Amino acid sequence: xxxxxxxxxxxxxxVSCKKDNFTTAPQITFKNVNPNATSTDIGSVIxxxxxxxxxxxxxxxxxxxxxxxFVYLKNKLTGKSDSLYFPDLQAAGKSNFKAEVTVNIAxxxxxxxxxxxxxxxxxxxxDVYVKDFAGNKSNVFTTGDPIYFNCR
Numbered sequence: 001x002x003x004x005x006x007x008x009x010x011x012x013x014x015v016s017c018k019k020d021n022f023t024t025a026p027q028i029t030f031k032n033v034n035p036n037a038t039s040t041d042i043g044s045v046i047x048x049x050x051x052x053x054x055x056x057x058x059x060x061x062x063x064x065x066x067x068x069x070f071v072y073l074k075n076k077l078t079g080k081s082d083s084l085y086f087p088d089l090q091a092a093g094k095s096n097f098k099a100e101v102t103v104n105i106a107x108x109x110x111x112x113x114x115x116x117x118x119x120x121x122x123x124x125x126x127d128v129y130v131k132d133f134a135g136n137k138s139n140v141f142t143t144g145d146p147i148y149f150n151c152r
Contacts, residue, residue, distance in 0.1 A: 053099055073107075126142070
């Protein structure tokens with residue numbers, strides 16, 4: 001009987017600690033960077049950052065001519081930051097919204113200048129967060145995979 005009560009107590013503990021995936025403030029989780037290497041050469045493919053997003057109200061995405069939600073990126077090496085429109089999220093507007101989002105980092109991709117210049121490779125990481133239509137800010141993640149940027 002005693003072990004049964006302990007088993008029930010442990011089960012209740014894990015159920016009560018389960019985090020709700022759908023909150024008023026959007027929640028984002030890093031997935032990947034692809035490709036993880038690029039250069040300043042013309043024709044180089046600019047990397048994309050992919051992340052999962054959940055939002056209780058689904059008030060996220062891009063609405064032409066009205067308020068829109070944004071993705072915010074910051075290059076941790078250079079400090080350059082920018083806000084980007086969300087790509088088209090077909091399911092946005094539905095409660096308990098969940099999607100995978102991919103954004104291109106072209107606007108925040110820059111090299112750290114070195115004295116004397118020259119060819120070098122920067123290892124870049126980015127902070128990412130989003131805001132929904134109501135202005136609720138998500139958690140911030142730092143990309144887990146580095147981007148190797150060959151600079152001239």
